[in-house]
Amino acid sequence: MNLEKVIFAFFIVLALTLNFGFFVGSIDNPVHHSVYELFAAIVVSLIATILKFGDRTHLGAVLLATSLVADLQLITAAVVWAVTEHVTHVGLTPHIMAIIVSLSGGALLANITSVILLVAETIAVRR
């Protein structure tokens, strides 16, 4: 067992699960989507990105790219949330909530890709 692999897989899967947790629920209902979950998803996603730094393989490069996509989507969702709450004072209307959740849905796809790549690599290694 390789501790590095455990931590690596842990963060990648955790990023996906947290992302999924935020995503599920009615798309325009703020009650179904916790801001704490989004925060946790962003933090875990950032850590997963950093863990992927410096891997020179082709797979490593693709993993880094998917992670960067997830970060971008999640941070955009957080910025939208902050702007509507604190800058424009529109509040979490169903429309805004739908935007935020759909952004996180995009990040979810990127995270799923990451996990699929991780699983594919794991299956390829026969030891």
Place this chain on the structure above:
Amino acid sequence: MHNLVYVLLRRIHVPLIVLVCVYAISILGFALIPGMDDKGNPWDMGFFHAFYFVSFMGTTIGFGEIPYPFTDAQRLWATVSIYATVFAWLYGIGAALSLLQDPAFQSTLRVNAFRRAVNLITEPFYLVCGYGDTGSTLVRALSEAGYRSVVIEIDQSRIIALELEDLGMPVPGLCADAAEPKILVMGGLNRPNCVGVIALTNVDAVNLNVAITAKLLRPRVATIARAESHSVEANMLSFGTDQVLNPFDTFAGRLALALHSPGMFLLYEWMTAVPHEPLREPLFPPHGRWVLCGYGRFGKAVYEKLIAEGVQVTVIEAMPEITNAPPGTISGSGAEASTLIEAGIKSAVGIVAGTDNDANNLSIIMTAHELKPSLFMVARQNQHQNSITFKAAKLDLTMKRGTVIANKIFALTSTPLLADFLQAAWRNSNEWANQLVSRIGGISGDEVPQTWTIEITPAASPALYAGIARGRRACIGDLCRDPRNRDECLPCIALMIKREDTVILLPENEELLRRGDHILLCGHFGAAQQMEWIARNHNVFDYLYSGEERASGSVWRWLTREKNQPPVSTPKP
């Protein structure tokens, strides 16, 4: 370059993750802890304000409690967060700084800089492996002659010496093992402007590796290698290494030449000298019995050469049994008077101090000088940095191994025709060499002569080639005319014409030039540039050939065509 980024990213994993975690915990804390607004109502900070506060707290600590004064619980958490974020930053910055000083990172930086410098070279360059005495002398000579070079050397201190050297043009150097093909490729072996690979390291195996790598990757590039053992020499020649130099043989051969035929020695020295070296005075070594101190690899080579020349030699050697010294060898270091007297120093005409220790060599010379001041003194200088003491010893001849080899390689690379000339000259007598040397001495002034080549090809000398193609009977004498005044001669001598497979040594002034000739000349510095005129400029060629100025414009040429037409079109009888 991307190599560097990867090293950087891999090394700062942990600091970055620590930073993200500390920020996340601090932000989460502020988002969760209930606050109070200015009217005393309960107020939640939320992620937005929490992120804002933690962001400036971590880096500055001093904007105050925003947007409302904190409750005690918030202050408590702020205190914890301040310490946590400050330490996280210090750790992160410290890790980044130590990474910059990391030897692995530094060496990656150096390799990148070297690779960039090699890629920036657009002129032809030589790849020199080994920057010892020979390498440094060679690189200096190449730089002075305007050739670029790239150095690979395994010893870091010599690379530092290269960086400190003022060579007039940038010479990239890398501290690495030249035996690795990858390193040679990094040094530009595969680049089209790499014109030669010169292997001069102290280790034969490395030189062999360099030579074979160069021959396999770039079969057409000139390869010159140094080999101390004869088996390696034969091995290198077997796969087509262009030149293999055995330092001991070359060096001993040169010494024997100096003692046996000083004129020829002087010719060799001058022809293979580094540009702007002062002219060396001719030597007149006496004939008689010589004393040779030291019977190592160098001593053996000298002994063989001297015996082959018919010179009587008495050998002094500290360990005659181990070195397999010839019968009659005197045992001792040669630095004590008793050993020298035993070797019959009083009746000898000269002494060769040829051990591999400079201090011993000087001591031998000093002792011998005291015993017999009229001795002809020759010493071998091993270390470049001992030049001052060897100069002070007022020797008749100092043999610097590094210089002899470096000069020879320099001559071979800068003027390839010179090898043919020296080979042809070798067959002539010492008197022939003496005459030539005095002729050269008459024109070259205080410095060693410059040697250069004129090739009668359309690319190298268009005017000369076109003139000869039109049937002009240009000869060596025309070539040596001064472009400023055709009745005067340039200070130069034509040493050799190479015409297909034949070689004409010291051609007469009336020797007619032919297309495809390669002419080797030597002369005063600057004469080569003057000669470029006749080779490249049609008007100068016509003036020097016939004494008449040619009309340079098309109109005037058309007007005067009547006058010039007949001689051109008239076929030769």
